Amino acid sequence: MVSRADICFEIDMGTTQQCSLAISSQSAGLSYRKIKMAAPIVGFPRAAFIRGCLQLRWGTTRLSPNTVGFSTFSRRKYGWNAHVEPTIDWTTLTTVVQQHVKSLNWGHRVQLKDKNVDYLNAKGSLLDAHTVRMLSANGKEKTVTASNIVLAVGGRPKYPDIPGAMEYAITSDDLFMLEKPPGKTLVIGASYVSLECAGFLTGLGFDTTVMIRSIPLRGFDRQMADLVTDHMEGSGTRFLRQHVPVAIDKTDSGQLQVTWRDGNGQEGGSMFDTVMMAVGRFANTGTLGLDTVGVEWYSESGKVIGRDENPEQSSVPHIFAIGDILHGRPELTPVAIKAGRLLAHRLFANTHEHMDYDKVPTTVFIPLEYGSVGLSEEAALERFGSDDVEVYHAFYKPLEYYIPERDASQCYIKAVCKRDGDQEMVGLHFLGPNAGEVTQGFAVALRSGLTYQEMVSSVGIHPTCAEEVVKMGITKRSGLDPTVTGC
Amino acid sequence: MIHFRVECPAHVWLKRLRPDQAPGKIMVVSVKVEGLSAFLEAVEKHKGKTIFALFTGSHDAQGKSWCPDCVSADPVVEECVKGAPEDAVFITCSVGDRATWKDQTNDFRTHDKLKLTSVPTLMRWGTPQRLMEEDCAKSNLVSMLFEED
Numbered sequence: 001m002v003s004r005a006d007i008c009f010e011i012d013m014g015t016t017q018q019c020s021l022a023i024s025s026q027s028a029g030l031s032y033r034k035i036k037m038a039a040p041i042v043g044f045p046r047a048a049f050i051r052g053c054l055q056l057r058w059g060t061t062r063l064s065p066n067t068v069g070f071s072t073f074s075r076r077k078y079g080w081n082a083h084v085e086p087t088i089d090w091t092t093l094t095t096v097v098q099q100h101v102k103s104l105n106w107g108h109r110v111q112l113k114d115k116n117v118d119y120l121n122a123k124g125s126l127l128d129a130h131t132v133r134m135l136s137a138n139g140k141e142k143t144v145t146a147s148n149i150v151l152a153v154g155g156r157p158k159y160p161d162i163p164g165a166m167e168y169a170i171t172s173d174d175l176f177m178l179e180k181p182p183g184k185t186l187v188i189g190a191s192y193v194s195l196e197c198a199g200f201l202t203g204l205g206f207d208t209t210v211m212i213r214s215i216p217l218r219g220f221d222r223q224m225a226d227l228v229t230d231h232m233e234g235s236g237t238r239f240l241r242q243h244v245p246v247a248i249d250k251t252d253s254g255q256l257q258v259t260w261r262d263g264n265g266q267e268g269g270s271m272f273d274t275v276m277m278a279v280g281r282f283a284n285t286g287t288l289g290l291d292t293v294g295v296e297w298y299s300e301s302g303k304v305i306g307r308d309e310n311p312e313q314s315s316v317p318h319i320f321a322i323g324d325i326l327h328g329r330p331e332l333t334p335v336a337i338k339a340g341r342l343l344a345h346r347l348f349a350n351t352h353e354h355m356d357y358d359k360v361p362t363t364v365f366i367p368l369e370y371g372s373v374g375l376s377e378e379a380a381l382e383r384f385g386s387d388d389v390e391v392y393h394a395f396y397k398p399l400e401y402y403i404p405e406r407d408a409s410q411c412y413i414k415a416v417c418k419r420d421g422d423q424e425m426v427g428l429h430f431l432g433p434n435a436g437e438v439t440q441g442f443a444v445a446l447r448s449g450l451t452y453q454e455m456v457s458s459v460g461i462h463p464t465c466a467e468e469v470v471k472m473g474i475t476k477r478s479g480l481d482p483t484v485t486g487c
Numbered sequence: 488m489i490h491f492r493v494e495c496p497a498h499v500w501l502k503r504l505r506p507d508q509a510p511g512k513i514m515v516v517s518v519k520v521e522g523l524s525a526f527l528e529a530v531e532k533h534k535g536k537t538i539f540a541l542f543t544g545s546h547d548a549q550g551k552s553w554c555p556d557c558v559s560a561d562p563v564v565e566e567c568v569k570g571a572p573e574d575a576v577f578i579t580c581s582v583g584d585r586a587t588w589k590d591q592t593n594d595f596r597t598h599d600k601l602k603l604t605s606v607p608t609l610m611r612w613g614t615p616q617r618l619m620e621e622d623c624a625k626s627n628l629v630s631m632l633f634e635e636d
Contacts, residue, residue, distance in 0.1 A: 100615075102614065106614075106617075110628055113627050114622075114625065
């Protein structure tokens with residue numbers, strides 16, 4: 001019996017073989033490799049196998065008080081005898097999250113093994129269009145050749161260039177590895193990562209502040225982004241808007257002293273137990289040797305530039321990029337997975353289907369979720385002009401909010417449509433409980449050419465929040481009050 | 488250069504014999520138990536070591552299990568366990584006869600650290616690493632579970 005470990009480290013193929021190499025540890029690369037193809041496939045994961053995204057996503061979607069049911073306050077209003085507010089045991093939480101991530105990683109290893117994909121734990125870099133250098137942890141170097149190479153190394157969190165950032169701040173990857181509860185936390189950044197983390201930290205009972213340099217959720221619909229931060233503020237998350245961090249220092253007590261500058265140039269500061277950076281991510285392509293082989297990349301982000309007609313194809317034939325390192329495409333896991341699958345099918349199963357990056361739905365998992373698909377209102381106005389755009393909208397109140405008298409000020413839906421004919425829907429935005437669940441179905445309809453007329457001729461399911469989407473009748477143009485009344 | 492570990496009786500290793508390994512030394516401590524309390528006792532006894540566990544349907548007088556997947560898995564596991572770390576402990580635990588196993592209130596199904604849903608189940612104790620049913624008869628997967636992490 002040949003030991004698997006021995007074979008994997010001792011590969012030395014003298015000639016180019018009909019095989020594929022995937023340099024990645026991310027979801028994209030895994031999906032590519034899991035497809036059972038005739039050609040043997042070899043993979044080089046980086047050390048931490050899909051850690052960040054999964055930990056964060058799991059944390060936000062499954063831990064926020066919203067998803068585990070009503071708060072104690074709401075329960076009491078219904079008549080439950082709940083007199084004690086539950087508190088979180090941080091050790092239990094981090095243990096179960098880490099165990100879950102480990103079990104997922106194990107599951108991936110089993111699936112890869114089952115499909116005879118060799119898993120090589122080494123750092124890969126390109127030597128030429130068909131050759132990869134492997135550097136293992138013990139310093140051993142080998143080369144391997146392949147007819148196709150797929151890059152899917154994902155992104156890493158950025159750190160601002162200020163004193164103390166690298167030494168004292170954590171990123172979302174580290175949150176569930178903290179041995180002690182994060183305590184009073186400052187989250188720096190306006191990204192969805194920042195807001196999602198701040199959201200569930202607030203929900204778990206930690207004093208949480210978000211520092212934003214300019215606008216929240218850049219790239220998302222402006223109005224929706226502001227409603228999101230309004231809701232978070234109403235729920236107890238503090239915001240420092242138009243602030244930038246200047247320095248982070250550790251004090252004798254172990255707390256972190258953060259100095260900042262506000263929009264007027266005034267300096268200020270405060271103490272925190274934990275500082276988390278969520279100011280964006282850069283593509284982790286620095287050590288791949290892209291320049292060596294002539295793969296074009298975008299210098300500002302490190303991302304690989306694809307072809308218009310063949311988005312995953314790099315400037316070098318037979319070298320492909322998928323996932324977060326692909327320039328100009330949504331940085332989303334399901335996008336990366338699907339792109340990987342379709343690429344594998346095109347290369348080995350003779351299909352011609354390309355990834356459609358248009359109308360990709362997404363959801364920001366803050367305590368009041370925001371789901372969207374298609375264009376933002378401002379993007380639609382820019383593309384078609386205000387005369388040719390009709391926006392339907394509604395403020396609604398989820399049924400479960402009535403009895404506990406919860407504030408529904410930010411529960412809002414907006415459908416961005418073309419104005420002529422049956423009014424093709426080009427964007428849908430939903431802010432409310434379970435927005436992810438609601439948006440998924442509508443996204444499928446939108447991709448199939450959903451029109452406003454078709455939508456309002458559908459019957460709603462009662463009582464749900466989603467039914468308010470098909471019941472929308474007030475346009476922004478009319479100036480009428482879009483608040484839904486009645487049950 | 489490719490290293491081979493050759494199939495042969497345990498007391499003879501043809502290649503890569505480490506200086507501290509004398510011929511005749513079996514690398515892994517093998518323990519056989521029946522029932523949950525015996526299993527937990529064995530785990531407690533070997534606390535601190537790397538523990539692997541194979542949960543299997545009971546064997547009849549001829550040594551054959553009522554569980555067909557267990558029958559297929561047995562020889563594969565027996566082989567691949569030789570690749571386990573040298574100071575590991577390998578516990579084979581019988582979950583009982585078919586009726587005992589099918590009972591949904593069975594200890595092995597309900598115990599917090601086990602929550603078994605099928606036999607055979609092969610696991611590295613204290614980690615989420617486990618293989619179930621027909622996967623336990625796949626030598627590439629079983630080897631992967633036993634090897635050093």
